[in-house]
Amino acid sequence: MTRTVDDVSVGSLLRGWRRLRRVTQLELALKADSSARHISFIETGRSTPSRSMVLHLAEQLDVPMRDRNALLLAAGYAPSYPETSLAAPAMTTLRAGLEQLLTAYEPHPALVMDGMYDVVTANRGVHLLLDGVAGHLLQPPMNAMRLTLHPQGLAPRIRNLAEWRAHLLERMERQAALRSSRPLRGLYEEVAAYPVPAGDAPAGPAGPGAAAGPPLALPLLIEAGGRVLSFISTVTTFNTPMDVTVSELAVETFLPADTETAAALRAAH
Template identity: 65%
Template sequence: MTTTATVGPLLRTWRERRGISQLELAGRADSSSRHISFVETGRSRPSEEMVLRLAEHLDVPVRDRNALLLAAGYAPKYAHTPLDDPAMGVLREALERLLTAYEPYPALVVDAAYDVVAANRGVLMLLDGLPEHLLAGPLNAMRLTLHPQGLAPRIHNLREWRGHLLAQMERQIALARSERLRALYEEVSAYPVAGADWRGGRGEPVDGAVASIALPLRIEHDGHLLSFVSSISTFNTPMDVTVAELAIETLLPADPATAKYLRSLAP
């Protein structure tokens, strides 16, 4: 019963991370707290269906659902297809169409560790003038944004935006416990923050209407102060690890001046 003894503690760990009791999980998964207890202690071997059901209600990432299945003695259910695989051709084309359609506004696609897998011309415009060593592949969105030689000196509300990004990474690390993401977090959180506290910008008024909705990214480009609200989208019910870990980030102009400036740059 080695597999049972392995999958039980894994499920218990995920349940405890979510702060859910055995009784609550049993109610969600249409089971009993007794059965959940038996599974976690290794006294009962869960069926493949039960492993997947518990993983669903515990919001276990797709990659880790495969690990749970293996630990329970079952074959992985979710493929892990490289994005450059011919089978991903339709997905790649759809992402490219989406990013192009969003121009002149910036939009990009990142993987689970924020490596950029696709970006449109709006993003490339923001990266203009960065040093070559930061632009050497693979591009990493967090590194590009927070590095003192990257976009950080151009961001007027750097401390606020940095805090938002680091908190976002902390939530993801707590969810997935990714060593790769943890290493990136340790790197970018150690970057120095130039100058004094820039909270609220460098003296420019912050649009109250925008600030009441979401934290804007206020970034300078070629002497113009641009303001964006960020939106992140993921795929619903993905059946592939690669697809599950993709995120599409779009930057919506937060004021008319930003929208007008970006349209003026459009070819």
């Protein structure tokens, strides 16, 4: 069971993150160039950490930006990182850059997700895969995990659903633990409970264009347009973000894994 960080005092919050990361007080002290005694005093409330110390310890524990703000508030300080709506004027350049990136990736599917896997924007390559998906799954905010694993979503057309489902659930579980996020844990439990379509079995080769031998990475094999398409996905995040919203954005792209998929995408573009 994933441990969550519940207490609102800065010492207990830091202790929760330290235990979540499976780091001892001595190990954290060595990383932070401090002492185990000082770390103990902070955790028990006998010592109040400075603002810089809170941020330094959070950095050593790889605490997400949103939760670093929570640590600062618990210690009596103002949040350090803004959380700007993606629709805000200040985000105009970022939005334009993301749209340009997704358009440039066409005809290959690509999308941008937030920290809850809600789709912020997607290119036309993604829409090619959505034929037959139930309307309620396409209502905004469209959630990538629900869309993929729901029995009325993409799941019935994913030829290697057992492997792809296990990959997605492991990814979600890891993220929920790293962020100590109850909402993300709730989403994980929801999609993990979806029934798996009958007849799911390990898939064979995607088609004549599939590469011989073992794949370079786990492919997504999905039926679309009367054929099986094969993709390898990549996930990209922003380097050194300074805003909570930006820190939680991820760009997922799908690269054709065989020549048939590449040809099918070009023909449909």
